[in-house]
Amino acid sequence: QKEVEQNSGPLSVPEGAIASLNCTYSDRGSQSFFWYRQYSGKSPELIMFIYSNGDKEDGRFTAQLNKASQYVSLLIRDSQPSDSATYLCAVNNIDGTASKLTFGTGTRLQVTL
């Protein structure tokens, strides 16, 4: 059973601070890793994806991947109240022409004023 683990939170950070979200996965064969943001009652919205070890930056967001440790993280700099949402870590496993995302339960982020 392929698992993706996240701390459910809530993670509370003050406005302007850095939020650090973490995720571990069980399948060493996983190829690519995604962070989605989900507001309550809404669909997952892609924030970033990463497939090589190291860091990938996009604006205020940085994704970090360490395949040896089976660990993915998302840093949000200068956190804003509008960043308050649940952040879903998803791991992609590909087998032939088949691909599926395995999601974690999500970490709820609260950015306080």
Place this chain on the structure above:
Amino acid sequence: EPEVTQTPSHQVTQMGQEVILRCVPISNHLYFYWYRQILGQKVEFLVSFYNNEISEKSEIFDDQFSVERPDGSNFTLKIRSTKLEDSAMYFCASSRGLSNQPQHFGDGTRLSIL
């Protein structure tokens, strides 16, 4: 920016009835997916679809479920003889490719079984 569209946004159905959830994937995408999310739980994979056939399905996707691409733009999920536990948000997603290609999600259909 192109997006995945789903209809209806909310479907209320009596237990035992059949429902069809509709999706229009992004036009140049080749891979299509259905996921569901029961209230308060994680997003779960149901099925992936490529080249007019199912490429993978989960244990959830039993004989009650079927998918179809009836024309060049629509992708549908049919649930026969609905049960109370089928109540969930159903998300359609699409991707351009497999390797290192993100899946883009539609806004979802909230299915309520009475």
